Amino acid sequence: MSRLTLDDTVRRFEEKFEVSAQISDTGKRYIPGGYSRTSVTFGSHAVYADRGEGQYLYTADGHRMLDLHNNFTVNVTGHNHPHVEEALIDAVRQGYSFANPVRREHELAKMLCDRIDAVERIVFSCSASESCMTAIRIARANTGRPKIAKLEGGYHGFADEFMISVHPSAAQFPGTAADPLPDPNTKGMYPQVRDNVLVLPQNDLESCTRILSAQAGDVACVILELMTGAGGPMVLEADFVRGLRQVTRELGILMIIDETVTVRSSIGGMQAEYAADPDLTVLGKAIGGGLPLGAVGGKEELFRCLENGQVHHSGTHHGHPLATAAGIANLEVMDESVCERLNRQGEFVISTLNQWAGEQEHLFDVYGTGSLIAYVFPNQPGREFRSCRDLAAYTHEERMDTFAFEMATRDIYVLERGTMSLSEPMTDANIDTIIDNTRDVVRQILA
Numbered sequence: 523m524s525r526l527t528l529d530d531t532v533r534r535f536e537e538k539f540e541v542s543a544q545i546s547d548t549g550k551r552y553i554p555g556g557y558s559r560t561s562v563t564f565g566s567h568a569v570y571a572d573r574g575e576g577q578y579l580y581t582a583d584g585h586r587m588l589d590l591h592n593n594f595t596v597n598v599t600g601h602n603h604p605h606v607e608e609a610l611i612d613a614v615r616q617g618y619s620f621a622n623p624v625r626r627e628h629e630l631a632k633m634l635c636d637r638i639d640a641v642e643r644i645v646f647s648c649s650a651s652e653s654c655m656t657a658i659r660i661a662r663a664n665t666g667r668p669k670i671a672k673l674e675g676g677y678h679g680f681a682d683e684f685m686i687s688v689h690p691s692a693a694q695f696p697g698t699a700a701d702p703l704p705d706p707n708t709k710g711m712y713p714q715v716r717d718n719v720l721v722l723p724q725n726d727l728e729s730c731t732r733i734l735s736a737q738a739g740d741v742a743c744v745i746l747e748l749m750t751g752a753g754g755p756m757v758l759e760a761d762f763v764r765g766l767r768q769v770t771r772e773l774g775i776l777m778i779i780d781e782t783v784t785v786r787s788s789i790g791g792m793q794a795e796y797a798a799d800p801d802l803t804v805l806g807k808a809i810g811g812g813l814p815l816g817a818v819g820g821k822e823e824l825f826r827c828l829e830n831g832q833v834h835h836s837g838t839h840h841g842h843p844l845a846t847a848a849g850i851a852n853l854e855v856m857d858e859s860v861c862e863r864l865n866r867q868g869e870f871v872i873s874t875l876n877q878w879a880g881e882q883e884h885l886f887d888v889y890g891t892g893s894l895i896a897y898v899f900p901n902q903p904g905r906e907f908r909s910c911r912d913l914a915a916y917t918h919e920e921r922m923d924t925f926a927f928e929m930a931t932r933d934i935y936v937l938e939r940g941t942m943s944l945s946e947p948m949t950d951a952n953i954d955t956i957i958d959n960t961r962d963v964v965r966q967i968l969a
């Protein structure tokens with residue numbers, strides 16, 4: 523078997539997605555870069571969608587792809603699930619723009635409060651970025667402290683405070699592993715922002731405790747994802763999360779768990795597995811059933827500042843009638859048994875591929891949680907991945923790219939950064955397709 527090279531697979535990818543490349547180029551005449559969401563770039567352009575159905579994405583190039591990207595994990599019920607579609611059509615007929623709330627906002631709020639133990643009150647926005655901004659505002663208002671802390675490699679939307687150390691430069695990480703320094707990832711932010719954001723190392727409780735203790739009187743909250751996404755897939759260790767919970771409590775710092783991606787991992791979110799009991803929880807992506815919806819929920823007493831008007835939280839489209847309709851229908855589909863089935867399928871993919879990876883000297887590894895599957899090509903066998911620094915230092919980037927492009931040429935759409943997610947319509951035959959093609963492509967890459 524001859525080795526599959528990046529150049530070869532990119533050439534075939536470009537041929538196959540030529541129409542998408544042309545559309546991207548046309549868009550550049552009006553939109554910088556061709557489209558408004560930079561994260562959808564796959565290679566040198568975006569893959570344009572024509573439509574979606576079930577587990578499949580139909581591209582502008584005329585290809586039907588098994589969608590393991592699922593809009594960055596949003597589409598937990600796949601595309602156009604009949605129950606969600608029906609709810610949306612009903613909602614459209616009832617009207618979709620009022621200066622009046624609609625009752626289904628309460629219904630969705632109740633569903634989320636019933637599902638997630640740490641959520642007693644909840645407020646909606648249009649995106650997780652907005653809800654993360656609200657969450658830290660609530661934390662500052664309740665504690666009277668100005669600073670926030672986030673983990674290196676954590677992503678919480680595109681606001682200034684969160685665009686720090688999401689993708690620290692792999693060539694030169696600022697500070698040391700135990701004492702990371704804030705690294706602004708965008709130009710155009712207030713220079714003072716970096717002085718108000720503490721950066722903590724992933725899975726290193728001792729260093730986190732030291733850094734937080736030194737400035738505890740100034741720190742309102744720690745915000746974290748249990749499994750990181752945008753900064754590279756990394757699952758936090760349970761002892762680390764429980765330890766951080768204890769330390770934050772002792773220091774009077776609020777803990778915010780950002781479950782934007784991980785909310786799909788069980789009825790109670792991923793925090794249920796960790797028994798983490800955060801003060802505030804941010805939700806997004808899947809909760810809107812494919813429509814723009816974000817939320818922040820948490821302990822009742824923390825939300826008094828909204829009730830009494832001390833904290834402002836209002837947006838034209840907050841609690842939007844269509845997004846709440848889709849959100850409710852989506853959660854109705856995602857009951858306990860569906861979540862369990864998806865997680866079983868995900869765990870089957872992870873364990874089957876990992877067992878096989880052992881036979882390849884672990885030059886390819888698979889991990890993740892439930893229906894969220896992460897993969898990595900370590901640059902040497904036996905590498906341990908405990909932080910985004912490890913990912914940056916030990917990942918064979920060229921093989922990661924080759925894998926993503928080659929899967930696309932086989933009509934399987936994965937995230938370039940190393941994640942796949944499952945959706946409700948997927949069949950056991952789809953699961954076999956994922957496993958068989960992954961093995962085959964990895965074999966060719968490592969040949």
Ligand SMILES: Cc1ncc(COP(=O)(O)O)c(C=O)c1O
Pocket residue numbers: 594649650651652654677678679680747751752780781782783806807816
């Ligand atoms: C963990 C996490 N938080 C927040 C966000 C921001 O969400 P949105 O893009 O909906 O604003 C994302 C988006 O990828 C995310 O992954």
